Amino acid sequence: MDYLFFIVMLPLLAGLVVGVIPGDRIGAIRGVTLGASWLTALLSLIAFCSFDPNGGLQFVTEWTWVESLGLKFYLAADGINIGIIFMGAVVAFAAVCCAGDVTHRIKEFYFLLNLMICGILGAFASMDLFFFYFFHELALVPTFIMIGVWGRGQNRNYATYKITLYLSFGALLALIGLIGVYVQTGAESFSIPDLMKAVEEKPITESAQQWIFPLLMFGFGILVSLWPFHTWAPLGYGAAPTATAMLHAGVLKKFGLYGLIRVAIPMAPVGAQGWLEVMAWLALANLLFCGLVAVRQKDLNLLIGNSSVAHMGFIFLGIASLNVIGLTGAVLVMIAHGLLAALAFGLSGHLYQQHRSLDMTRMGGLLRKMPLAGTALLMAMMAGCGLPGFANFAGEITIFFAAWSAGFQTITVIAAWSALVIGGLYMLRAIRNILHGPQGDDWDNASDAKPLVATAFGLLLAMLLVFGFAPNLLTKRINGEVEKIVRLAKPEGAAPEKVEVVRR
Amino acid sequence: MGDQLKFVQLEMMVVALGLLVLIADLAMAPSRRRLLGYLSAAGLFVVFLLSFRDGYTALVNESTEAFFNSRYKVDGLALFFKRFFLIAGIFVLVFAVDFSERLRSGMAEYYSFIVFALSGMMFAASANDFSMLFVSIELITITFYILVSFQRHRLHSLEAGVKYLILGAVSSAFMIYGIALVFGVAGSLQFDDLHAQQSELIQSKVFLFGMLFLFAGLAFKISAFPFQVWAPDVYQGAPTPTTAFLAVGSKAAGFVLLIRLLVAAVPEVTAEWTSVLLVISALTILYGNLCALPQRNLKRLLAYSGIANAGYLLMGIVAQSEEGTVAILYYLAGYLFTVMAAFMIINLLTKEGEGEDISCLSGLSKRSPFLAFAMTLAAVSLAGIPPLAGFFGKFLLVKSVATEAFGNTCFFVLLAVAVFGVVVSIYYYFGIVRTIFWGRRKADEPTPPPVTIGLPVRIVLGCCVAAMLYLGLLPNKPVKWAETAAKVGVTSK
Numbered sequence: 001m002d003y004l005f006f007i008v009m010l011p012l013l014a015g016l017v018v019g020v021i022p023g024d025r026i027g028a029i030r031g032v033t034l035g036a037s038w039l040t041a042l043l044s045l046i047a048f049c050s051f052d053p054n055g056g057l058q059f060v061t062e063w064t065w066v067e068s069l070g071l072k073f074y075l076a077a078d079g080i081n082i083g084i085i086f087m088g089a090v091v092a093f094a095a096v097c098c099a100g101d102v103t104h105r106i107k108e109f110y111f112l113l114n115l116m117i118c119g120i121l122g123a124f125a126s127m128d129l130f131f132f133y134f135f136h137e138l139a140l141v142p143t144f145i146m147i148g149v150w151g152r153g154q155n156r157n158y159a160t161y162k163i164t165l166y167l168s169f170g171a172l173l174a175l176i177g178l179i180g181v182y183v184q185t186g187a188e189s190f191s192i193p194d195l196m197k198a199v200e201e202k203p204i205t206e207s208a209q210q211w212i213f214p215l216l217m218f219g220f221g222i223l224v225s226l227w228p229f230h231t232w233a234p235l236g237y238g239a240a241p242t243a244t245a246m247l248h249a250g251v252l253k254k255f256g257l258y259g260l261i262r263v264a265i266p267m268a269p270v271g272a273q274g275w276l277e278v279m280a281w282l283a284l285a286n287l288l289f290c291g292l293v294a295v296r297q298k299d300l301n302l303l304i305g306n307s308s309v310a311h312m313g314f315i316f317l318g319i320a321s322l323n324v325i326g327l328t329g330a331v332l333v334m335i336a337h338g339l340l341a342a343l344a345f346g347l348s349g350h351l352y353q354q355h356r357s358l359d360m361t362r363m364g365g366l367l368r369k370m371p372l373a374g375t376a377l378l379m380a381m382m383a384g385c386g387l388p389g390f391a392n393f394a395g396e397i398t399i400f401f402a403a404w405s406a407g408f409q410t411i412t413v414i415a416a417w418s419a420l421v422i423g424g425l426y427m428l429r430a431i432r433n434i435l436h437g438p439q440g441d442d443w444d445n446a447s448d449a450k451p452l453v454a455t456a457f458g459l460l461l462a463m464l465l466v467f468g469f470a471p472n473l474l475t476k477r478i479n480g481e482v483e484k485i486v487r488l489a490k491p492e493g494a495a496p497e498k499v500e501v502v503r504r
Numbered sequence: 505m506g507d508q509l510k511f512v513q514l515e516m517m518v519v520a521l522g523l524l525v526l527i528a529d530l531a532m533a534p535s536r537r538r539l540l541g542y543l544s545a546a547g548l549f550v551v552f553l554l555s556f557r558d559g560y561t562a563l564v565n566e567s568t569e570a571f572f573n574s575r576y577k578v579d580g581l582a583l584f585f586k587r588f589f590l591i592a593g594i595f596v597l598v599f600a601v602d603f604s605e606r607l608r609s610g611m612a613e614y615y616s617f618i619v620f621a622l623s624g625m626m627f628a629a630s631a632n633d634f635s636m637l638f639v640s641i642e643l644i645t646i647t648f649y650i651l652v653s654f655q656r657h658r659l660h661s662l663e664a665g666v667k668y669l670i671l672g673a674v675s676s677a678f679m680i681y682g683i684a685l686v687f688g689v690a691g692s693l694q695f696d697d698l699h700a701q702q703s704e705l706i707q708s709k710v711f712l713f714g715m716l717f718l719f720a721g722l723a724f725k726i727s728a729f730p731f732q733v734w735a736p737d738v739y740q741g742a743p744t745p746t747t748a749f750l751a752v753g754s755k756a757a758g759f760v761l762l763i764r765l766l767v768a769a770v771p772e773v774t775a776e777w778t779s780v781l782l783v784i785s786a787l788t789i790l791y792g793n794l795c796a797l798p799q800r801n802l803k804r805l806l807a808y809s810g811i812a813n814a815g816y817l818l819m820g821i822v823a824q825s826e827e828g829t830v831a832i833l834y835y836l837a838g839y840l841f842t843v844m845a846a847f848m849i850i851n852l853l854t855k856e857g858e859g860e861d862i863s864c865l866s867g868l869s870k871r872s873p874f875l876a877f878a879m880t881l882a883a884v885s886l887a888g889i890p891p892l893a894g895f896f897g898k899f900l901l902v903k904s905v906a907t908e909a910f911g912n913t914c915f916f917v918l919l920a921v922a923v924f925g926v927v928v929s930i931y932y933y934f935g936i937v938r939t940i941f942w943g944r945r946k947a948d949e950p951t952p953p954p955v956t957i958g959l960p961v962r963i964v965l966g967c968c969v970a971a972m973l974y975l976g977l978l979p980n981k982p983v984k985w986a987e988t989a990a991k992v993g994v995t996s997k
Contacts, residue, residue, distance in 0.1 A: 065979075068983055141884060144937075164934060165930060169923065172927065175902065176902065176919050179906040180906055183903070183906055207910070
């Protein structure tokens with residue numbers, strides 16, 4: 001038992017405690033959840049700081065779960081997931097801070113919220129593929145109920161079903177791929193280190209890889225809203241309550257990308273050969289198409305949702321380049337985007353709470369009304385279009401270098417253009433519509449963020465800036481693990497590339 | 505012969521219990537007949553405990569050759585299923601007592617018929633010979649004709665009874681015809697003999713034809729496509745305890761016989777028929793799930809979901825491996841507790857024959873948080889989502905098929921269909937969850953009062969919930985039990 005065990009189990013414990021507290025004691029319920037998530041975030045900060053970049057797997061908890069199938073309850077951190085877990089715990093804390101907009105059936109909401117946090121953190125902390133999947137699905141049921149019961153908008157029922165069915169379908173496709181990996185390696189184990197070792201000794205047969213990779217790519221791809229399977233995302237986030245949208249868009253969605261880096265690439269590199277180019281083109285479609293869709297949005301939530309889908313394109317592009325800087329950049333963007341998406345949805349949630357509407361054409365001049373939240377929104381929008389100084393820029397520029405050197409020159413040019421021009425277009429327009437100009441109708445009663453919510457925004461912004469100015473806090477941890485994966489995937493070209501670019 | 509009867513001691517006790525109930529009924533005042541149901545449930549529980557006695561479990565290692573000439577097997581598989589049926593029987597009896605006011609007459613007979621059907625299932629668990637197979641199947645089916653049409657004052661119940669009778673008789677005819685053909689070619693009714701000469705037998709078209717008829721008969725029992733037509737009407741019309749027993753017991757009896765026949769006795773025939781079984785499994789999954797989509801009647805919905813589940817279970821047979829058998833056993837165990845809980849809750853919420861509409865669940869989270877919790881778990885488990893029993897069962901089934909899939913691409917088609925089916929099923933199972941938590945009643949309807957639940961039903965529901973969580977969260981031991989049970993061999997001569 002180590003930090004990770006407590007990081008995963010604290011939310012579950014908080015959920016159980018919430019289950020026992022009588023439903024009318026709202027303060028106690030909120031307090032317990034807030035306290036637990038604060039402690040989780042603190043623990044993850046300690047874990048992140050005490051993580052040794054050259055130490056391999058750390059903070060290990062390993063229990064045999066089903067002996068005859070080789071299933072283990074196996075929590076551990078390495079360079080790739082430590083950063084994601086840290087980001088996840090911070091986002092979870094921020095989400096709990098912003099959950100004040102829920103006003104009915106509070107006990108149930110906080111119970112589900114805790115369960116969801118446990119699932120999310122567990123998924124990224126698991127080194128056993130079965131639990132990796134298990135925790136992800138565990139987070140899915142609360143998502144469904146939370147959107148359905150506490151969601152907003154006319155078509156939340158439709159959105160609920162859409163998000164659930166899409167995500168289940170993706171997860172099941174990926175599950176078959178994962179089982180395929182298990183069966184084909186012959187490792188008799190679901191644990192990622194064991195599987196890596198087995199593949200290193202004897203790779204999976206080529207014909208099997210031809211099945212496994214597409215299964216994983218599209219399965220995980222649907223979970224990450226890879227174009228053209230992205231339509232659930234803006235809709236679902238638009239209908240979700242603030243905390244759910246923050247957690248899902250920020251953290252849970254990264255599950256698929258994490259799975260691609262962790263499992264699909266190292267286990268089926270031969271199968272990946274033909275598909276990586278397809279992935280790169282689809283990534284471009286994400287960037288370009290969803291970016292253009294975002295330009296047309298009038299609803300702030302749909303804008304953020306679409307831009308979040310567009311940003312996934314960077315990460316897919318980084319993975320498709322399949323070199324050390326590409327994968328490092330991908331992980332970097334995953335973390336940066338997690339913080340950013342959580343911040344953006346937290347802010348839109350705050351605005352919605354003020355006025356029950358997110359129609360951008362009827363906003364305006366809100367920077368005067370709410371200096372704190374307005375500034376946070378401004379900075380979030382800037383981070384979203386890749387302003388240097390925010391962590392997103394560090395990751396995105398790395399990915400452009402990687403994609404160029406991997407031979408996707410055309411794609412890189414179009415992607416860079418779409419990211420800068422289209423991204424800039426809709427982000428700046430949103431800033432003008434929402435924050436500047438004459439004040440919109442009916443916004444007189446709007447008030448600024450309360451201290452708790454402001455803390456959440458501040459925390460997320462601070463993290464974005466810290467990782468933006470010092471990305472090597474992350475890259476020095478990520479690098480070693482990514483090198484191992486690239487070596488497995490491309491044994492011939494294992495020349496150690498350095499990620500000097502991002503060390504400023 | 506006398507000391508050989510130890511092999512059937514459990515079955516003898518169960519039959520004796522059934523007779524005792526009938527006799528005790530004569531001496532008992534009508535007002536106290538509920539007690540009779542509880543007593544017989546307690547009696548079955550004692551039998552269940554006795555099945556763990558060392559003296560009995562030691563029989564697994566003893567050859568039954570001397571007894572009945574190997575026509576009757578007491579092995580791990582038989583033991584697993586006997587306990588399975590006993591648990592199902594206990595639950596159904598408690599359920600039936602709760603239901604008994606709606607029967608109007610013949611309560612004690614109802615209890616005793618449940619016990620007799622149970623004995624038939626327990627015999628089926630050990631059947632290793634066509635005559636044994638046929639007799640035990642008929643014992644189950646004939647008692648079910650009566651159990652299904654027990655509410656004589658309800659037209660639906662009678663209709664269901666007639667449907668089940670006619671289609672059941674047809675399937676029995678199929679089966680007996682098949683047995684005759686197989687006997688004509690093989691010259692023996694014993695599975696062991698078939699196993700010994702299967703490579704020659706497989707050459708004979710007549711033999712394969714006979715096996716196909718046999719399979720059709722068993723497919724009727726498990727309600728696999730295209731022999732599923734009876735299920736929705738019968739499930740809907742039958743008294744709810746009967747429906748639950750039919751869904752769990754009858755289906756499991758069909759599967760134990762399929763395992764004995766297709767996996768243990770003639771695996772070569774199964775291998776030859778891989779594509780046929782695969783197509784049947786896929787179509788069953790599709791039919792069940794797609795037809796369940798528009799259903800509003802909960803019992804009917806569960807009937808279609810039962811058909812879909814038969815399709816999933818068939819995946820374990822298609823895999824043709826010990827792993828597949830383990831998966832079937834595990835899935836069935838999870839299914840028992842899940843479906844039993846679901847039917848019990850539906851029964852608590854509905855009045856006779858009416859209000860089985862899905863809307864009866866709306867507002868349940870306020871009326872009875874415990875029932876809402878249990879029903880949610882049941883629906884989520886049936887949908888195959890962790891951390892519940894249904895997920896681990898489906899995981900094992902998918903894994904057993906995926907293991908074979910890299911040698912045979914057709915299996916990927918089955919996997920694709922299964923995935924599609926699960927996604928479709930999530931839609932309607934989550935529809936149940938949705939109704940429980942945020943379904944709205946009509947404005948003019950008064951909010952129904954909180955549900956009262958008797959203690960025995962509460963205990964049974966508690967057991968179901970605990971078992972669903974246990975099978976989903978701590979599968980280590982249950983998987984080992986299933987693995988011990990799945991080692992079905994055939995006594996070589």
